[in-house]
């Protein structure tokens with residue numbers, strides 16, 4: 470089969486090769502084929518003749534070439550590994566309470582509104598468009614317990630061309646009277662939802678879907694042991710991923726210990742119900758014992774680090790360095806609306822600050838935990854997230870053969886929040902400024918599987 474090149478980018482690419490290796494590729498020529506895969510990547514193409522020769526070799530034409538300016542660059546798309554689409558209307562409010570009170574006062578009442586699909590139709594298209602605008606090419610979503618509204622979210626994600634993992638939330642106990650399911654309806658609706666998403670029509674029909682169902686027990690407090698068991702079975706039968714919350718808040722942990730006294734710890738509760746495996750994403754994981762860390766590593770489950778939420782709900786400060794040292798997979802999450810920002814750039818910044826808090830408090834003890842570096846933060850936002858969703862061989866950086874999920878960054882847009890000074894601002898300084906000062910105004914275009922899904 471001949472490769473048909475549909476787009477070629479010429480300019481600077483920045484991506485992670487590993488947790489510590491951030492690569493800047495100057496004068497790069499990157500070709501994307503008509504199926505959205507990276508067909509070629511040539512380095513140091515410093516003259517027009519070489520450029521023309523490469524284009525000719527691939528039987529492409531000059532009109533396919535997008536020429537980046539000296540300040541522009543391409544980045545891999547961001548992966549938000551934990552986001553409550555249904556809580557988006559509450560982003561920026563309700564920061565006065567810790568987790569359990571916050572759930573009861575602000576979150577459950579809002580989520581209950583999604584019993585109306587009409588309400589979902591007002592909210593979900595905006596959520597997905599806003600996330601794409603912020604450079605989130607892959608999102609792992611919590612919806613609500615409601616089947617029809619959650620199906621609608623899956624359809625919106627697919628129509629807008631985002632890569633998405635969509636979870637119908639499961640809650641059969643310790644929940645408000647008006648926002649709870651029976652175990653029977655919870656399992657039945659989950660299976661129906663999984664079937665619905667797995668049967669969504671692809672475009673073109675012969676490529677894998679960008680949308681995947683994810684089994685979503687809200688957290689152990691809201692799920693009976695019978696429900697957790699049933700969900701473990703559904704996840705196994707369909708070979709689909711699992712997400713939940715783990716060890717976010719000390720009161721939450723105490724309640725779990727009370728509800729499940731037969732299990733050693735919170736992590737074991739999920740493990741016992743076959744919900745902890747290489748496809749599992751656990752949000753938070755702040756207060757884990759060394760035994761729990763070992764179990765998470767053994768099962769190859771991942772942790773979604775949501776630092777904005779952890780600060781905002783005063784849940785605690787996650788020691789990401791320790792997770793990484795243990796060899797646990799880590800990605801970043803916004804956790805809207807526990808976190809007030811929808812942008813992974815915000816998660817990057819808060820992850821940096823959280824790691825400095827950990828460093829400062831470890832500074833005088835036997836074990837010092839160095840704060841996260843720029844290469845590490847970049848990795849967590851892209852490749853780390855890709856690992857959590859088991860797509861590390863598909864997305865996350867610009868390796869030939871991977872799919873082209875990318876952001877075209879323009880530091881010079883009108884009203885840009887980052888200031889540059891020609892005399893001193895080399896591309897590495899510009900990149901760092903973007904990561905700490907930039908925002909969606911600097912994200913000129915967003916691509917998922919080679920298709921432009923946001924921007925001009």
Ligand SMILES: O=c1[nH]c(=O)c2nc[nH]c2[nH]1
Nearest residue numbers: 576687688714778804807
């Ligand atoms: O940050 C959180 N947001 C939630 O909605 C939630 N539910 C259980 N535990 C939770 N933590």
Ligand SMILES: [Zn+2]
Nearest residue numbers: 714752804807
């Ligand atoms: Zn959450």
